[in-house]
Each structure stands twice: as C-alpha cells, then as structure tokens.
Amino acid sequence: MQQSAMLSALIKNRRRNFTVGLFLIVEALLIFLLLGDTSGKVSTFVLAITRAGTNIGAPDLVVPTWSSILALGTLVGVTALWQLIRGFQRTNAVVISMVAVGIAAFLIWATRDKSLNLTGMLVSSVIRATPIALAALSGLYSERSGVVNIGIEGMMLMGAFVSVVAASVAGNLYVGFAAGILAGVVLALLHAVLSIRYSVNQIVSGTSIIILSLGLTSYIFRAFIDPPHPELNSPGSPLAAVAIPFLWRIPVVGPILFNQSPIIYILFMLLIATQIFFYSTKWGLRIRSVGENPKAADTLGINVSRLRYISVLISGGIAGLGGAYMSIGSVGFFNEGMSAGKGFLGLAAMIFGNWNPGGAFLGSLVFGFFDSWQEKLSILQVGVPTELLGMAPYIATMIVLAGFIGRSRMPAADGTPYEKQ
C-alpha cells in the first residue's frame, strides 16, 4: 500500500517534470519567434529618472536586440532540455525565473529601435502593486484564522468611497484614511457575524458584501455626489511622495523604493510586522492554530470565535486602507466600481505567496508589473492590441492558481465554520 502510493507519487512527479519541460520548450520556441526582423537593431532601456527636479542619473542600458533575444532563448532551451533529461530539484524556482526570462526577451523585442524607461516602469509597478498587496495582506489575516474573505473587493470599494467623502468633508486626507479603514472594519464585522456567529457559507457572505458595497457606493454616489455635490468627491490632491533622506538618490533603487507615497512605506512596515506577528508572537501562533485546527486550539483553551473575529476585523481594516489608497491615496477621486478586481487579484497574490506575507508581496509585484506593462507597451506600439496585453494579469493568476508552480498549502480549516460542541 505504502509502496504503491510512493510509486504513484513518483509517476505523478515524473509527469509533472515532463509537463514543465514541455512548457519551457514552447517558451523557448516562442522566444525564437521574436527574432524575426530584429537583426542589427538595438534596444535602449533608460534607467535615469527625474524626481523632484533632480535627475537621478544612471547610464542607459543598451543591448543589441537580436543577439540578446537569441541568448535568452538559448538559455530557456537549455534549461528545458536539462529539465527533460535530468530534472531540476526545485521546479517552482526554475519556472518562475524562466518566465521572467521570457518577459525580459519580450521587453527587449518590444523596445527594438526604441527606448523604454525601465525605472519608470518599475516605479509604477510598485505603485500599482500597492492596493493588491494590501488586499493580499487583508486576505492573509482572515484566511490564516480560517475565514475565507471574498468580500475584500467590496471592502476596498467601500473604503475608497468613504475615505473620499470623509476627506472631502474634513478637508484632511488622514481623516479620510481613518474613515476608509473604519468602513472596511464595519463591513468585516458584517462578514464576521455572518460567517462566525451564523456559520453562513463564507463565500455567500463575501458575495453579499461585494454586491452590497457595489450597490451602496453607486447609489449614494449618484444620489448625493455625482450631479448634486461634486465637492464631496474632491478630497484634494493625493498624498505627495515622501523621499527618504539620502536613500532616494540611489540610482534605480532609490526612486522605486525610497521616494513613494507614505502608504507604500506603511505597506512595507505592515509586511514586516505581519511576518513577525505570525511567526514570532504568541498571538500569531494562536491565530495560525485556529486556522489550522480550531478544535485542538479550542481544547487548549483558545477562544476560537474571538480570534477569528479579531482577524477578520483586521482584515477589513487593511482592505479599507487599500481602498482609501486607491482613491485619496493615488488618484484623488472616487469612481463607480473603481476597485476593478484588485481585491480578487490580492487573493490570488496571497495564494501565489502560499499564505505568507513575503510571497504575497512578490505576487502583488507580479500583478503590478503586468498592470503597468499594458500601459507602457501600448505607448511603445508593439503591435499587440492593448486589450490582449491587459489579459496578462488574469491569465497569470489562473496559471498560478492551477498550481503550475506547485500546489500551495492553505490553512487546513480555511473556509470551515467552527461550531463549539
């Protein structure tokens, strides 16, 4: 019995290795297809960027298009062959890095005889990744305690809306942020009561929160704000970027990491704090235990419901902050349905990151990158319609979820209501 299970696992593994190898071969062929009319052309990547009137200089990165695509394609091809013949130990890492190589090849191809500001693209990737990363963190808190939170999308929308109105009324962005967080917490309370107290199916509860927020924000927006009181939708210019002394002048890295909106710094701090909280504190361990095995936790005297309530409320607060960042933190107004799937992308990033803060942030960066590449590539006029490029983040999500890069392990009791015996 044991042996046959091991054997079938081995066969499965072998088949998986083969699939990964095949995928890489296809990728290599696709890269070689890009070689087409690129001979003798060069791709220019600008690394310098101007911030606050200061040019943060760095020499341009100029690469010959044809030979670099050839080199990258060969790299992928060789990796694929190695994978088919010998097999790598860590296929996940191989696939991720090879996909990155493929994207690099595509960028080099798209930039032939043109120039692309790479630093600018990375800066905008981080900016676009921020709401997704906040959504991912929000999902992390909820799901680590065993409550699936599909409603993040709705909480973000509500946070975006409430923060705009509050900031417009108070004339202060920080009041707006506080209100946005509060809005998220209130919706999370609804989710918590439904799913913890009444054991409602958590996806049904989350869906109802999404529909409710969509309806309420659009309704109030049209009834009170859009025609009659546009002044309620003018919270003033969004938060200005804050440069961290000295660090912001580092070429390339400085503009990306150290000259951004304060919310992005808060995100970084939250990420570190979450990592420490879950893996180095008593309360974090308790929340994880509630998400893994509530019955055992209950037996040890941990109040399962209370911990789940707290986690879901924290989740709502972070989602509200993410929503507030989308409206008053970056664009400075509210739009109907402006969350546009960021909450779902956040959940996907969380799964990508295997329910860990660092991984979730990495996943968000991937989505942020794809989000900004749609815009940059349409400027470069690569000949691929922008709508098709815009599918990239969603297709990437599905590939990730399909476990192409290995099945992730979710908290064992995720999604199951716990009813004390």
Added chain:
Amino acid sequence: MGKPTAKSPRAQGPDPAPRSPWSRLFVRKGIPEMVYLPILSVFTAFVIGGFITAFSATTTLDAWSTFFQEPVRALAATWGTIREAYSAMFVGAFGNPIEVFRQVMSWIQTGESKALLASIRPLSESMVISTPYIIAGLAVAVGFRGGLFNIGAEGQLFVSGMAAAYVGYAVHGLPWFIHLPLAILAGALAGASWAAIPGYLKAATGAHEVINTIMMNYIAFRLTEFLLNGPMARPDGLPITPEVLATAYIPRLLPMPVRLHWGFFIALALAALVYWFLWKTTYGMEIRMVGANPRAARYAGISVTRITVLTMAISGALAGLAGTIHMLGVEHRMVRAFSPGYGFDAIALALLGNSHPLGVVLAALLFGFMRGGAARMQSLAGTPVELIRVIQGLVIVFIAAPEIIRGLYRLSSARLERLPQRRNADGV
C-alpha cells in the same frame, strides 16, 4: 446546527415558541420555511431600501431638519418619498393598470391597437429583462446544486453573445429555422467551453472556481473589447458588431413598441428542462450528489472530476443561452454595455430561489420587474437604479442568515430547518 439558533438574541425568550403576528401568519399555518423566508427577506430588504430612498431625498431631509417643530411633516415626507419611489417602480414595471384597462376597452371598440401596445410596453419590457435573468439564474443554480460557485456567468454571457452575433451576421443564405438554432448553439457552446475551463482547473488541480471564474470574466471583457475594437467592429469602425441578419432573430410576439419575444417562453421551458435534468436523470442525480457530498459521491463510484467539468459546462451553456437569447431577441448586435450585470445578479437569484428552477423563475421575475421599474423610478422619483442592487445585497444577507429574519419577526424556530448549506469553500 442547534447552537447558532439558540444564540440568536430574540429566539431565546422565556417562551419557547415566541408569539408574534408574523409567527401566527406563517409558522402556525404550517407554511414551509422555504416559502416564507424568501418572502420576508425580500420584504425586509424593500423596507430598508425604502428608508435608504427616503433619507437620500432632499425633501425628506429638509422635513427632518424641522422634526421637533413639525414631526408629522417629517414622517409624512418620509412616507411620501418612499411611496413615490415605489409606485413609480410599480408603474414602470407593470404599466399603469387603469391606462391598460382603458386602452383594452378602446381597442375592443375601435380596433386601434397602437395605444394599447404602448400601454403594455412597460410590462413587456420587464418580461424582456426577466428572460436573461431566468436563464442566468438557472445557470448559477445548476452550479450551486453541483457545489460550484459560477461567478463567471457575466463573462460567459459576453463570450456567448459575441459568438452568436458572429454566426448571426457572418453566415449568409440560411433559412431562419437553421440559422437561428445555429446561432443559439454557437452561443451555448461558447458559454459552455468558457465555463468548462475553470471547471477543468478545479477538477484537475483544485484551483478554486470562484477566483478562476472571476478571472475568466475579466478576460472575457478584454476579449469583447478587443473584438469590438477590431475584428468584429462594424464597417464604419464604431465598437459595435454589425446587426444580426433577420433570419437569426428570435421572433417577437407583438409589433413594436412591444419587444417581448419568444425567448421568454424558451426561458420558462429551460427552467422545466433543468428541473427534469437535475431531478429525473442520472446525470442530474450525480451532479446533486457531488454537490451534497463529493467524498460520498466518489465512494459511490462517481467520477467527481467528470461531473465537476460537466456541471460547469452546463452552467456555462445556460449562461451562454442567457446572453444569446437576449442578444438575438432584443439587441440584435453586441456592444460593450450589452449586459447591465445579468450574470452578477444571477448569483442573488439562485440564492433567493434556493437553487430550485421554480424558485429561480420567481426570483428572476421579481428582479426583472424591479429592474424594469427602476428606470422609471430614476426618471420620475430621482432614485438611482442602483437601489435595486442594494436590495439584492440585503436579500442575500437575509437568505444566507435566516436567523436574522427569524429574530426580526420573532418566528418560532422549533420546526424550522436551515436552508441547505452547500459544500464549503476550500481554499480561496
């Protein structure tokens, strides 16, 4: 399940079966909870929606600012606003009954039908909107019965509409009895294959269908935009497909301006078909078994993988039919604003209808008439259409947590069963 009910604040009175007029009205008479719970949920949602309407109207707020001087005026203004909004919604949904009656009389006397047709147009419009609601609601309901959340009905609506539109305008020279079924089939197949992808991913890799169907929605929207902006745009370049040939139209019942088409009856027939399929066929039973308990189904020798893909494909085919029939019956072309969210509202419909075809039809008629009336409510009473989405969200909350309704109306919970709770989420 005993615990949550016992915890609900009001059910736990000194009297084990609390007496309330509501209890007397429904529970004592032996009316099943399945019937009165949705009714009370919808009623409560409408009451809350009414208050939201009232307190977002400036006249009401003005009246309330002088509440302590003239309390009656404030209350009257509140009531007046609610009444105005809902009666506008009613007239918008059903037409003005007196007017209809008058026109029927004059039609009998004079034989002049134009005014009569105009007077029944609101009713027909509501039925036109109900048509995609019924079919899309059935789509989500089939998914629920199989334990799957098909949140992607909206995207399936779009891809199927595009596929049917293509067959409708690009295939020439066929008689209608071949062209029309061909277009419908193309739409159903497009929807089925679009939904089968997340179904397959769920079955093969365990990737949760909720996120995947949502991703497929966004991909479908981008695909629609791409096709409308290029390959399938009208010759003059507007982001609209060319008009479907008349041979692919679903015929109308009456002359314009009544747009009611045979699709409404196709929808009702589909509801009967879904009932027959789910409860009278082997495949239907297997779908319900997998939905109720996948592990037991596996031990009973059912291939859960196959049934999961099948369930999603059927669900997608139905969602596809919703889009196709709406497009071939009413719009006759595809535009980006083709659906105001039929696929999303379908989730609420399936929940409200308890995933039963009859329930879904009733819920869809309710929502169709609500949406039909909402436009008039917006233009006459100034209440934004989005009110109905608020009502929908509230309805889901109440349906999902019957304890709230029980507590609110002090219904005795002695003989009540919780609505069937389907398989829980595993890994979103």
